[in-house]
Amino acid sequence: MRWRSAGRGVAVVGFACAGTLAACHHHPTIAYPKAVEAGPTEAAFDCPRLDDAILKADAVRWVIRQDGARLLSPDEQDARVAGDVALIAASVLACFLCPPVAVFGDEGHAVLDRADRRVLSLLKIKADKGCPAQPTSLTGMNDLQLYAAASALVAEEARKDPATDVAATRVERMRLLDGLRAPSSGP
Amino acid sequence: MSIRDLWPMLLLAVAGGCNAPRAVAPVDEGELTHLRLKPGDEIRVVTRQRQRMSFEIVELRPNEMVGVTRKPAAHETLPKGTAVTVLYDDLAFVVVKRFSAGRTAAVPFLVLGLAAGYVLTATPVVVPGP
Numbered sequence: 001m002r003w004r005s006a007g008r009g010v011a012v013v014g015f016a017c018a019g020t021l022a023a024c025h026h027h028p029t030i031a032y033p034k035a036v037e038a039g040p041t042e043a044a045f046d047c048p049r050l051d052d053a054i055l056k057a058d059a060v061r062w063v064i065r066q067d068g069a070r071l072l073s074p075d076e077q078d079a080r081v082a083g084d085v086a087l088i089a090a091s092v093l094a095c096f097l098c099p100p101v102a103v104f105g106d107e108g109h110a111v112l113d114r115a116d117r118r119v120l121s122l123l124k125i126k127a128d129k130g131c132p133a134q135p136t137s138l139t140g141m142n143d144l145q146l147y148a149a150a151s152a153l154v155a156e157e158a159r160k161d162p163a164t165d166v167a168a169t170r171v172e173r174m175r176l177l178d179g180l181r182a183p184s185s186g187p
Numbered sequence: 188m189s190i191r192d193l194w195p196m197l198l199l200a201v202a203g204g205c206n207a208p209r210a211v212a213p214v215d216e217g218e219l220t221h222l223r224l225k226p227g228d229e230i231r232v233v234t235r236q237r238q239r240m241s242f243e244i245v246e247l248r249p250n251e252m253v254g255v256t257r258k259p260a261a262h263e264t265l266p267k268g269t270a271v272t273v274l275y276d277d278l279a280f281v282v283v284k285r286f287s288a289g290r291t292a293a294v295p296f297l298v299l300g301l302a303a304g305y306v307l308t309a310t311p312v313v314v315p316g317p
Contacts, residue, residue, distance in 0.1 A: 029260060030210070031282050032210055032280075033211055034210075055235045056235050056280075059236075059280075063233050066262055
């Protein structure tokens with residue numbers, strides 16, 4: 001167990017160093033709206049309006065992805081928090097009135113995660129209502145099948161089973177939701 | 188370094204606080220009316236069709252708004268001066284600069300915090316002598 005913890009610590013330091021060398025990819029170019037999970041308002045929508053809401057939520061998510069956001073693995077998240085604390089402390093010690101130093105941030109992880117959850121919550125309502133499925137850009141998968149696959153990944157992540165490869169589930173979730181929109185429903 | 192040096196920071200903070208960009212997704216937050224859009228406003232929108240554009244509103248109609256694009260921001264493709272018509276139903280979200288009471292109210296606390304930090308870092312420490 002101690003080895004495991006030490007290994008995690010080494011991974012965190014490694015990711016912190018790698019993060020220092022690598023430029024952050026998420027550069028917000030626009031203020032994002034709050035992406036909240038669908039509630040009673042959306043639950044009252046009929047099927048066409050739900051599809052409309054899903055496309056709009058997907059457009060918000062697409063903007064976040066276009067700005068470079070991605071879901072991070074737990075080790076990458078830890079490393080960025082540690083790196084940011086160190087950078088802020090260093091900047092305060094070095095020069096109080098300097099402009100704020102660039103911090104690693106979270107590569108847009110939190111905002112993308114919220115956008116994902118909004119899309120999935122809308123798809124859940126759609127599935128619960130028995131609305132007709134729409135095609136996606138993923139071969140052989142419609143949006144309701146995509147929902148089943150992506151929500152299974154989220155549930156797997158939420159179980160916090162040490163055997164689960166959270167990084168892999170998040171990469172797969174990004175791949176699935178990136179493919180939600182059929183080529184004909186967008187430019 | 189004197190208190191005079193804090194003025195530029197104060198002005199920057201006030202400018203940033205008073206005109207915070209606000210993003211609203213109509214589906215999440217109800218109608219657009221509470222944004223109080225009016226002709227002459229410069230806004231940025233993202234549509235359901237994944238179009239991104241910045242434009243100045245020329246006319247607000249019952250179901251759509253008409254505008255002329257501004258200098259394109261990042262990831263925007265329409266050239267400056269293009270006439271655009273956007274249906275309200277197509278809006279995924281709108282960004283408009285609006286007065287932010289919260290941020291503006293936070294400015295005095297920010298300045299006080301910075302000043303306190305400055306005092307803490309600038310106060311010389313006297314090492315006890317023998």
